[in-house]
Amino acid sequence: MPFHLNPNQIEYIQRLFKHADSLIISAGAGMGVDSGLPDFRGNQGMWQAYPELGKQRIDFTEIANPAAFKHLPRLAWGFYGHRLDLYRRTMPHQGFHLLRQLAEALELPYFVFTSNVDGQFQKAGFDSKQIYECHGSIHHLQCLAACKQDIWSADELTPDIDHQDCQWLGQLPLCPNCRHLARPNILMFDDYAWLNQRQKQQMQRLDTFLKIHHQPLVIEMGAGTAIPTVRYFSERFAPDLIRINPREFTLPAQGGIALATNAESGIHSIYRIFIE
Ligand SMILES: NC(=O)c1ccc[n+]([C@@H]2O[C@H](COP(=O)([O-])OP(=O)(O)OC[C@H]3O[C@@H](n4cnc5c(N)ncnc54)[C@H](O)[C@@H]3O)[C@@H](O)[C@H]2O)c1
Numbered sequence: 437m438p439f440h441l442n443p444n445q446i447e448y449i450q451r452l453f454k455h456a457d458s459l460i461i462s463a464g465a466g467m468g469v470d471s472g473l474p475d476f477r478g479n480q481g482m483w484q485a486y487p488e489l490g491k492q493r494i495d496f497t498e499i500a501n502p503a504a505f506k507h508l509p510r511l512a513w514g515f516y517g518h519r520l521d522l523y524r525r526t527m528p529h530q531g532f533h534l535l536r537q538l539a540e541a542l543e544l545p546y547f548v549f550t551s552n553v554d555g556q557f558q559k560a561g562f563d564s565k566q567i568y569e570c571h572g573s574i575h576h577l578q579c580l581a582a583c584k585q586d587i588w589s590a591d592e593l594t595p596d597i598d599h600q601d602c603q604w605l606g607q608l609p610l611c612p613n614c615r616h617l618a619r620p621n622i623l624m625f626d627d628y629a630w631l632n633q634r635q636k637q638q639m640q641r642l643d644t645f646l647k648i649h650h651q652p653l654v655i656e657m658g659a660g661t662a663i664p665t666v667r668y669f670s671e672r673f674a675p676d677l678i679r680i681n682p683r684e685f686t687l688p689a690q691g692g693i694a695l696a697t698n699a700e701s702g703i704h705s706i707y708r709i710f711i712e
């Protein structure tokens with residue numbers, strides 16, 4: 437169901453698109469909620485999705501941590517292996533497709549800026565050369581000790597997880613070089629060994645994009661305030677900003693427009709302005 441926009445909102449959005457020369461699509465964990473993915477808003481959501489972590493009172497910052505891989509490798513890989521499996525199985529909701537179709541129909545070059553590690557934009561057909569994953573990707577691996585600068589694909593990995601106990605069963609993923617533990621190539625908390633060459637290359641492409649396009653319009657979805665990387669980036673372009681968020685929809689002082697709704701219906705309502 438598209439979100440109901442009043443005539444003022446429609447006019448405002450039309451004006452934003454009229455003077456935009458490009459589109460920045462920015463997204464946090466809330467973007468995946470309409471595809472059925474959990475965000476990790478507060479311990480309740482996180483512990484509901486992972487009851488064993490709740491039982492042990494382990495919060496997101498403690499499990500999303502290289503130290504967890506070192507001291508509790510089966511639990512850490514239980515959590516990440518389950519997510520890898522989940523993100524592989526998940527189909528991106530219709531909003532992803534409407535966004536891509538909108539950019540194509542209006543001939544607006546786009547770039548995606550996301551803290552999501554789930555690869556859902558790639559899956560929805562967005563060009564991987566036009567995506568910046570500021571926190572890395574769960575579909576890539578690296579050595580826990582960073583013995584070499586290598587990053588490799590997780591495609592060969594088949595997680596076998598006891599979801600009840602959040603335990604990785606069987607052989608743990610290993611670094612092909614030193615044969616010690618491997619980990620996802622994701623920026624975690626207290627993380628001094630994250631290999632960032634993929635992210636750096638993506639950032640260079642984003643920089644080039646922003647050098648060519650001087651009037652981008654940002655559509656931001658589901659970016660939270662707890663780790664505000666995505667929000668800060670979006671706000672650089674305000675007032676040329678459409679913020680879609682059912683709860684944390686406050687705009688920066690420079691302005692913009694907030695749609696207090698979920699990602700899919702917010703995108704749908706924008707799409708309908710331009711394409712019937
Ligand atoms: N899918 C993923 O890759 C994934 C999932 C969870 C967490 N993370 C990681 O955890 C960190 C969490 O930060 P964050 O800001 O992305 O997430 P967050 O969980 O802190 O915030 C989620 C935001 O989405 C909003 N939201 C909830 N439901 C929504 C919906 N249906 N539509 C639109 N918005 C909705 C919430 O109001 C909130 O503002 C990030 O660093 C991210 O890398 C990633």
Ligand SMILES: [Zn+2]
Pocket residue numbers: 579580581582583584611612613614615616
């Ligand atoms: Zn190694």
